[in-house]
Structures are given as C-alpha cells and as structure tokens.
Amino acid sequence: xxxxxxxxxxxxxxxxxxxxxxxxxxxxxxxxxxxxxxxxxxxxxxxxxxxxxxxxxxxxxxxxxxxxxxxxxxxxxxxxxxxxxxxxxxxxxxxxxxxxxxxxxxxxxxxxxxxxxxxxxxxxxxxxxxxxxxxxxxxxxxxxxxxxxxxxxxxxxxxxxxxxxxxxxxxxxxxxxxxxxxxxxxxxxxxxxxxxxxxxxxxxxxxxxxxxxxxxxxxxxxxxxxxxxxxxxxxxxxxxxxxxxxxxxxxxxxxxxxxxxxxxxxxxxxxxxxxxxxxxxxxxxxxxxxxxxxxxxxxxxxxxxxxxxxxxxxxxxxxxxxxxxxx
Amino acid sequence: xxxxxxxxxxxxxxxxxxxxxxxxxxxxxxxxxxxxxxxxxxxxxxxxxxxxxxxxxxxxxxxxxxxxxxxxxxxxxxxxxxxxxxxxxxxxxxxxxxxxxxxxxxxxxxxxxxxxxxxxxxxxxxxxxxxxxxxxxxxxxxxxxxxxxxxxxxxxxxxxxxxxxxxxxxxxxxxxxxxxxxxxxxxxxxxxxxxxxxxxxxxxxxxxxxxxxxxxxxxxxxxxxxxxxxxxxxxxxxxxxxxxxxxxxxxxxxxxxxxxxxxxxxxxxxxxxxxxxxxxxxxxxxxxxxxxxxxxxxxxxxxxxxxxxxxxxxxxxxxxxxxxxxxxxxxxxxxxxxxxxxxxxxxxxxxxxxxxxxxxxxxxxxxxxxxxxxxxxxxxxxxxxxxxxxxxxxxxxxxxxxxxxxxxxxxxxxxxxxxxxxxxxxxxxxxxxxxxxxxxxxxxxxxxxxxxxxxxxxxxxxxxxxxxxxxxx
Numbered sequence: 001x002x003x004x005x006x007x008x009x010x011x012x013x014x015x016x017x018x019x020x021x022x023x024x025x026x027x028x029x030x031x032x033x034x035x036x037x038x039x040x041x042x043x044x045x046x047x048x049x050x051x052x053x054x055x056x057x058x059x060x061x062x063x064x065x066x067x068x069x070x071x072x073x074x075x076x077x078x079x080x081x082x083x084x085x086x087x088x089x090x091x092x093x094x095x096x097x098x099x100x101x102x103x104x105x106x107x108x109x110x111x112x113x114x115x116x117x118x119x120x121x122x123x124x125x126x127x128x129x130x131x132x133x134x135x136x137x138x139x140x141x142x143x144x145x146x147x148x149x150x151x152x153x154x155x156x157x158x159x160x161x162x163x164x165x166x167x168x169x170x171x172x173x174x175x176x177x178x179x180x181x182x183x184x185x186x187x188x189x190x191x192x193x194x195x196x197x198x199x200x201x202x203x204x205x206x207x208x209x210x211x212x213x214x215x216x217x218x219x220x221x222x223x224x225x226x227x228x229x230x231x232x233x234x235x236x237x238x239x240x241x242x243x244x245x246x247x248x249x250x251x252x253x254x255x256x257x258x259x260x261x262x263x264x265x266x267x268x269x270x271x272x273x274x275x276x277x278x279x280x281x282x283x284x285x286x287x288x289x290x291x292x293x294x295x296x297x298x299x300x301x302x303x304x305x306x307x308x309x310x311x312x313x314x315x316x317x318x319x320x321x322x323x324x325x326x327x
Numbered sequence: 328x329x330x331x332x333x334x335x336x337x338x339x340x341x342x343x344x345x346x347x348x349x350x351x352x353x354x355x356x357x358x359x360x361x362x363x364x365x366x367x368x369x370x371x372x373x374x375x376x377x378x379x380x381x382x383x384x385x386x387x388x389x390x391x392x393x394x395x396x397x398x399x400x401x402x403x404x405x406x407x408x409x410x411x412x413x414x415x416x417x418x419x420x421x422x423x424x425x426x427x428x429x430x431x432x433x434x435x436x437x438x439x440x441x442x443x444x445x446x447x448x449x450x451x452x453x454x455x456x457x458x459x460x461x462x463x464x465x466x467x468x469x470x471x472x473x474x475x476x477x478x479x480x481x482x483x484x485x486x487x488x489x490x491x492x493x494x495x496x497x498x499x500x501x502x503x504x505x506x507x508x509x510x511x512x513x514x515x516x517x518x519x520x521x522x523x524x525x526x527x528x529x530x531x532x533x534x535x536x537x538x539x540x541x542x543x544x545x546x547x548x549x550x551x552x553x554x555x556x557x558x559x560x561x562x563x564x565x566x567x568x569x570x571x572x573x574x575x576x577x578x579x580x581x582x583x584x585x586x587x588x589x590x591x592x593x594x595x596x597x598x599x600x601x602x603x604x605x606x607x608x609x610x611x612x613x614x615x616x617x618x619x620x621x622x623x624x625x626x627x628x629x630x631x632x633x634x635x636x637x638x639x640x641x642x643x644x645x646x647x648x649x650x651x652x653x654x655x656x657x658x659x660x661x662x663x664x665x666x667x668x669x670x671x672x673x674x675x676x677x678x679x680x681x682x683x684x685x686x687x688x689x690x691x692x693x694x695x696x697x698x699x700x701x702x703x704x705x706x707x708x709x710x711x712x713x714x715x716x717x718x719x720x721x722x723x724x725x726x727x728x729x730x731x732x733x734x735x736x737x738x739x740x741x742x743x744x745x746x747x748x749x750x751x752x753x754x755x756x757x758x759x760x761x762x763x764x765x766x767x768x769x770x771x772x773x774x775x776x777x778x779x780x781x782x783x784x785x786x787x788x789x790x791x792x793x794x795x796x797x798x799x800x
Contacts (some may be wrong), residue, residue, distance in 0.1 A: 099465060256499045283499035285523040286516070324516050324524070 001182040008154035017162040027054040028080030037082045064090035068098045071113040079154035081117035084133045089259040114161045116170035130298035132262035137169040138238045145238040148169040149213035156190025173211045195242035201231035205249040206327030208259040209235035219315035223236040252278045257289040264292040289318035329404025329413045334394040337368045338496035343395045367584040384410040439698040494521035503529040506694040585675040600772040605781045607789045611763045617688045640664035640684035641798040650717045652738040667716030670703040679703045680716045730766035740775035744768040
C-alpha cells in the first residue's frame, strides 16, 4: 500500500485510464499548461500531449457540451470543472443532453463521460464559491454520482467512472485534495453503487458522504469515549444509492443520523433520511436525525462560515438526541 | 435557572390532584427522575418525578393540599435563587390566560401548560393532557437565522385520545417481542415517548415481578390457587388470626381518594342500577384438564383467570347485549369485550382491563394480566388501564367462598362473581360422582339486560366453560 494524497490518487486514476484506453481525454479550464487549478492533472499534458489534454476557454456550457458530443461520437472524455459552482452554467448539457440521450435514443446512443471537480465549501470563498451542490446532480435520472471521501475511493471510483458507459458526476472536495491515505498498489476499481462501512458499531448509524465522513469518524471516536458505539456508513455513491448497506446498518442499530454538507431542503441527506424512515420504520427507536449546513448563503466571516457547516460536535449532539441521552 | 414544578394531569379528565406526601424537603438536592411527591388521583397514587436535577427551593403546596392542574406546587433551582419571583411570574402567566398564542418573535419567558401550544390557532381547543408539565424560566432563545428551515421547531404535540403514550416503532416491536402492553410502560423520551430502553426495563421488571408476586395473589388465583376447598379454607384461617389480634382499635381514618371514589361509584351503581342475579354451578373438569395440559411444559403456568376471561369474551360475542352500557337516553353496545378483573389492594380495589379479549388468545390475556396485576397492586396503573371496562369479573375463589354477588362496575352493565372451585357430589347418569365445580353469579343491570337475556348468557357461559372446545368455534 502506498500512501498518497487524494489529489495524487485522482491523478493516478486518470493516468492509468489514459494509458489503458486511447479514447480517454481530459478537458477543462487550465488542466493542461497549468497542470490544473488544483494540480490534479499534473504531468498529464507532458505524458499524453495536447491532443488528449486540452485547455478550454472559460465557458462551461461550451466545453461540457463539447465533451458530451465527443462521448456520443465514441470518446471517453473527462470534463474537469474548476468547481461545481461554475458547473451551474453547464447544467443544460448535463441534465438535458448527457442524462437523457440513452433514454431518448431508445438505447442507441450512450454518453460515457465523467464530469469532475471540487464540490462544497472550502475556506474564505463566500457565498458563490462554497456551495455543496450534490442534489443538483443526484436529482436527475440518467446520471451516476459518486462522492469519494478518501484517497483510495477517489482512485477507485474515478477509474470506475471513466470506464462506465453512462455519464458520471464526481464530487471531489478542495479541502480533501491534500488528505493522505493508503491506496492499493495494484490496480483497483471501487464499484459504483456500493457504500462502505467506514467504521463498525452497534448503537447508532451515522450516514455521510464526501468530506463530512471525516467529521462522522471524529464524532464516532468522541462517542466511543462515552461508551457509545457508532457505525459510520460512507455512501461513496449517491446515485445509485446503496440502500441495502444503509438499511442493514439501521436495522441493526435502530437509530440513524444523516449528515450532508449541503443545505437541508431537497438535499441528498434529506432523501436518505426519508428512505430510512420509510424502509426501517419498525426498527427506529428515535426520529432520524439530520445534520446539514444551515439554510443560509455561506457567510464570508470565517467563524460564521465554520458555524453553519456540519461538525463533529454537531454530529455528536445529534447522536445523543437519537439515543435520548441529551443533557 | 429556577423552574416551577406544576401539578400535572395524570389522566385526561383530571382537573386537580391532592399531594399525598412530599418525598423531598426544601433545600434537598434531587436528580432528574427522583420522586418528588406522591399525587393522589381518582384511583391511583402516582409518584411525581423531577423533570430535572436541582435543589428544592420551595414547596408551595403542602401535603394534603389540592392543587389544580398547572398550579405551581414547588420551585426547583440552584441554592440562593429567588423562588418568589418564579412563583409571581408563574401566577402572572396563568392569570394572563393566553387564549391567543403569543407572537412567535417574542421570547418565551414562561411555558405554562396553556401556552405550551403556541402553534395552535386561537380557535383550537387545547389538548386534554398538557405535554409541558414544568415551566422554563428565562429559556435561552435558540440562535435563530431568519427565514431558515432548520430553526423551526414544532411544539404542538396533541395528546393521543386513547391515552396510549407515544412510542417509537422499535419500542413497539420490542414490546411485541416481549408480549408487553405498552400502555403500562412509562416513557422516558420527549413528550413521554416510550423508547426501547423503557420497554427493555419494563420487560425485565415484569419477568422479575411475576414469580415474586404470584403467591401474594388472593383475588386473582393464577397458579395453584384454584385449590380444593380444604386448602382454601386453610387460607381463610391464616390471615384471620393475625389480623384480629391487632385489628380492633378506636380510630377515625379520613377517606383516601380511592376509598371515596369506590364509595361514590359503587354506591351510585347499587342505587341507580336495578341489580338482579343469575347463578349457575359449572362443572370445571374439562377446563381444568385443558389448563393442566397447556401448563404441562410451561415455566410459568397460564392462570385460570385468563381462560375464564377468554371464554367469557366468547360468550359475550354470542350475547352482545350483555356487553353494553347504560347512557340514560340510550344503550351503547360496546365494540369489544374489554374485561376488567377486580384486584384487591390495601384499602381498596382496582379493576385493570384487558382490552378486546375476544381478539386475543389465552396466552396473550395471561401475559397482559401478568403485567397489569402487579402494577395494579403497586398503584402504578395509568387511568387508561383501569377505566371503561365493558364487563367485569370478580374472583374470590381463592378465599374459599362458595359463591357471592358483586356490584356492577360502571360503565359495564354486568359483573361476574366467581366462587371457589371445589369437589361436589353431582349426578351423572344414574351415578353420583365427585366433580370439581365452580359457582358463578352474574349481576345484571335490569335497565340494560332482562332476565331472559342474562339467563341465556349464563347458560352459554356455563356450556362454554364446561366444554371449552366450543369456545373455539
């Protein structure tokens, strides 16, 4: 096992897939000459040339559409969005084209494309550049959506995404890019649609995805000191959702806390909480607790910026409520 | 932050309660859940548990005082806090009579029992059971973010009409597993919600309690108490000797709440309901053999009462006119055989009710009795557990009485009195044989039930008890 950063793990996935399959190309703002705004594509231009690693104009709708067209024509493009905040401009190509063409062509067209980039808050980026937009993609049938929380999953899920014959949106995180973790030396694919038990436990299930998985694990460690055994389910894939793993865990623990760094309304976390309440009604000892960001545009003030987001202590408090142990 | 401890409604109709006894003194430190005082309601005396930890700053309502629901009976807080201010504030809040909900923007200085439902419109009736039984002074307002969803809280939790406490689905599943009636379980969750830990605790208590209380049974023969007459006669002589020696004293005992309720209700029943009595002698051989067969491999034997209740329910199904209530201008036929069983207590009696016996198996009825009867003796039944019986059974068999008549327990219109099972010489064919026999007496309210109907019911009941297999049909 090699230890590498989340950024290097993504880079390795793209490198291996580009070496394996000539139809894989990378396009986006500053992905080539500048090695990527967050250096995820470092070295790929030098290795694969400007025919396969392409700098695009600052026009998300344009180059996303270019990618969709190339995918229909037989390429396997990776479209890097500098952040998901900017991908809002490309919504039409993703939602109306990429997600619909297999269905509307009666299965004659497929769109094997990856849309990837950092999602969710970083720091000091204020309201327009700190958004957690998972719901925008998870809402849409025809897309797959993954959200790796660690380097090994970033590597394995991105490889699976590139090989998938349908459009896959990858939700990365700027604040995870520098995180280190063990990644298998041998080539490994993490299947899309399978959640992971990030930590086993018996008293309560904490469901999270992406960066908040770290907080969930921190919370579980704090809870352990209080004698509470928390199981952490890392969703990894948001669409399709691995309900079997979630329901098995909640069926076992009888209590659920769902964590989502996006706003509460119409969020992935709200949907997961609803599914748990429906499918595991008879197993629940307490209402499903939900820890999300506050329902406000992101404040610039750093103290407030941190205060509105999920945190380990908020998750601990939610677990204590679910266990009726709150002071 | 001192809080008022308010008199709380322990039944849907309770308007006031008497403080039977204070279990704590001023200045004493208490934990959440510690019993502060005993409150006498219609029938049960229930402990009042402290809603939180603190020091008893002041006892406002002394023992013996009758306090209206919502009245401050004590103040809890930190030593040195000003209890007078809390009392004044609580009084001001209750006299303000907040019929119109307070504007949501205002801070919530006092959540009295009435203002605990700010979400209800002005025309809405306040729920019968106040959810908030203590008021919170100077509650820290949550840091609200305007126009956001997460800061919303929902405070209206109307009481459930059945008196059944709210419970989590897992608690209900666990209760089913342990054959436990949730109505008897006290919830520790928010708004009295019964959660899993409450059920598990109740289940382990019930398990511990059942064998221990069995021998103490005297009105409810459960185990071997349907004994032949000579055993029962011995049972009579035992308490009598000890009791007489210390029993004769000249003293005047003021009525307990329970005593006065019994006096009032049974007095009214006896004088208002024209009682008449129909008797029968029941050959119990078949039923006792059936019970013995059922109990052969059981750790805890199924009580004879459970069998009798189940068979009585079958008879009531065939004679719905017996399962009815007099309502002055109408007779209400009851949709289920909710059978009460009289349980003797020190200084009174109470009739826990097994609901819908016609839909339950003997085993389930027995399990419910095993839960209800010990709690009936302990005085911890909830009002919903001892009210609204559609029919009642009183069993003095274990005291050895041959037969007796009972006074109808309203709102039912009939009560069945069971005597002891004893061997009698009976004629079968042309032979005289010894058969175990039980005398039963049905008291009926003639306003509801006529003689022929009572006779038909008793005949049916006798036939079913003598040939229990017929009850299965």
